Amino acid sequence: MSTPDWTFSVGFRFPVIFTRDAFAADNDTLAGLMAAETDGPVARAVVYVDAAVMRARPTLGRDIHAWFAAHTDRRISLAAAPVEVDGGEAAKSGLAIVERVARTCVDLGLCRHSYVIIIGGGAVLDAVGLAASLVHRGLRQIRLPSTTLGQCDAGLGVKNAVNLFGLKNLIGTFTPPWAVVDDSRFLDSQDDRTWRAGIAEAVKVAIIKDAGFFAELEVLAPRLRARDPDALERVVRRCAELHLEHITTSGDAFEHGSSRPLDFGHWSAHRLEALSHHRLQHGEAVAIGVALDALYAAAIGRLTPVEAHRVLDLLTSIGFRLWDPCFDLRDADGRRQIYAGLVQFREHLGGRLTLAMPDGLGRRQDVDVFDEMACEDCLTQLRKATKASSVPA
Ligand SMILES: NC(=O)c1ccc[n+]([C@@H]2O[C@H](COP(=O)([O-])OP(=O)(O)OC[C@H]3O[C@@H](n4cnc5c(N)ncnc54)[C@H](O)[C@@H]3O)[C@@H](O)[C@H]2O)c1
Numbered sequence: 131m132s133t134p135d136w137t138f139s140v141g142f143r144f145p146v147i148f149t150r151d152a153f154a155a156d157n158d159t160l161a162g163l164m165a166a167e168t169d170g171p172v173a174r175a176v177v178y179v180d181a182a183v184m185r186a187r188p189t190l191g192r193d194i195h196a197w198f199a200a201h202t203d204r205r206i207s208l209a210a211a212p213v214e215v216d217g218g219e220a221a222k223s224g225l226a227i228v229e230r231v232a233r234t235c236v237d238l239g240l241c242r243h244s245y246v247i248i249i250g251g252g253a254v255l256d257a258v259g260l261a262a263s264l265v266h267r268g269l270r271q272i273r274l275p276s277t278t279l280g281q282c283d284a285g286l287g288v289k290n291a292v293n294l295f296g297l298k299n300l301i302g303t304f305t306p307p308w309a310v311v312d313d314s315r316f317l318d319s320q321d322d323r324t325w326r327a328g329i330a331e332a333v334k335v336a337i338i339k340d341a342g343f344f345a346e347l348e349v350l351a352p353r354l355r356a357r358d359p360d361a362l363e364r365v366v367r368r369c370a371e372l373h374l375e376h377i378t379t380s381g382d383a384f385e386h387g388s389s390r391p392l393d394f395g396h397w398s399a400h401r402l403e404a405l406s407h408h409r410l411q412h413g414e415a416v417a418i419g420v421a422l423d424a425l426y427a428a429a430i431g432r433l434t435p436v437e438a439h440r441v442l443d444l445l446t447s448i449g450f451r452l453w454d455p456c457f458d459l460r461d462a463d464g465r466r467q468i469y470a471g472l473v474q475f476r477e478h479l480g481g482r483l484t485l486a487m488p489d490g491l492g493r494r495q496d497v498d499v500f501d502e503m504a505c506e507d508c509l510t511q512l513r514k515a516t517k518a519s520s521v522p523a
């Protein structure tokens with residue numbers, strides 16, 4: 131006897147709003163996102179803040195309290211004082227954060243109609259976002275990314291995760307946010323490395339999706355290197371659009387297939403992050419991974435050598451260093467440890483190894499074979515190109 135398949139679909143929709151100074155008393159952006167129903171209970175919110183953001187802006191706690199006080203007429207309340215979370219990759223180390231957030235939500239009596247507002251870099255967004263998606267099977271999550279990478283990539287996506295057993299993003303969920311607010315004021319206080327790191331994701335997405343944006347990045351590079359906030363804002367917006375377009379139109383937002391188009395350059399980047407014990411930030415590792423895969427794409431005829439060198443020149447002129455000593459780490463058999471990244475990359479998604487590669491600048495095609503000998507040659511080229519560049523170690 132055959133039984134029918136029962137099918138249903140769930141649509142997702144979330145706003146991504148660009149603003150400046152979301153916690154200025156006269157900024158109504160967040161109020162519009164949290165408005166309580168007039169006949170229901172007042173909407174309650176808890177705010178998690180990356181400790182580095184709090185240090186950089188000591189008045190933020192007070193600003194948040196004052197903002198909620200100025201919006202009581204909108205039937206919104208702050209359930210507790212903002213909670214600080216240590217930022218950086220340490221935030222994603224293991225599952226402790228899940229228990230911590232769950233404890234707070236239970237103590238405060240928060241429910242699935244409550245809001246978890248997360249202000250932080252990609253790591254804090256990933257870690258607190260995972261916790262918020264698990265407590266009561268998911269509270270409403272409003273993300274305010276505070277780094278370049280968070281605003282143009284990590285904060286907009288539908289994924290969250292923490293690291294476990296030395297494996298990047300081993301434990302996570304697909305959970306679309308309730309809303310994302312890109313507040314440019316947060317970008318001002320980043321150190322130079324963090325300010326720059328996220329631009330690697332813009333270079334990445336331009337190479338596989340938008341040749342015009344790649345050319346624009348080449349023009350903007352000197353301004354980006356000089357930390358021009360207007361240039362960064364333009365890059366963040368276009369990069370965010372390209373990521374959102376992909377998530378909403380690719381037909382595989384929850385990555386059921388083997389393809390990971392937005393992870394161009396990431397097989398080695400994730401491995402370099404781990405091998406460097408997170409000395410390299412994610413974006414810094416992505417810049418290196420993108421440079422290596424651009425050379426590899428040229429080796430297999432997917433980019434011309436000139437296009438590959440345009441990629442290296444662009445990354446270098448923004449200020450990225452494209453070689454890392456971790457490339458020289460070898461296992462007991464003499465094989466570079468970086469190559470374990472290929473296996474981990476495949477295992478993360480299952481199925482066959484599928485690597486996103488450019489197909490000319492601005493287009494992408496997946497490849498499912500990887501030639502380590504060809505990659506060795508690319509590593510030699512990358513080391514040489516980095517030695518010749520002026521970016522200090
Ligand atoms: N979920 C996704 O789709 C996705 C996508 C890309 C990257 N990621 C993840 O994002 C993480 C990287 O994020 P990131 O590049 O934002 O780095 P990060 O979160 O590690 O932050 C870098 C440093 O900047 C500090 N910081 C954050 N905001 C600041 C501010 N406004 N002023 C001063 N200091 C500030 C942090 O405390 C940290 O020390 C990685 O773990 C990566 O795997 C997730």
Ligand SMILES: [Zn+2]
Pocket residue numbers: 283331396412416
């Ligand atoms: Zn990335």
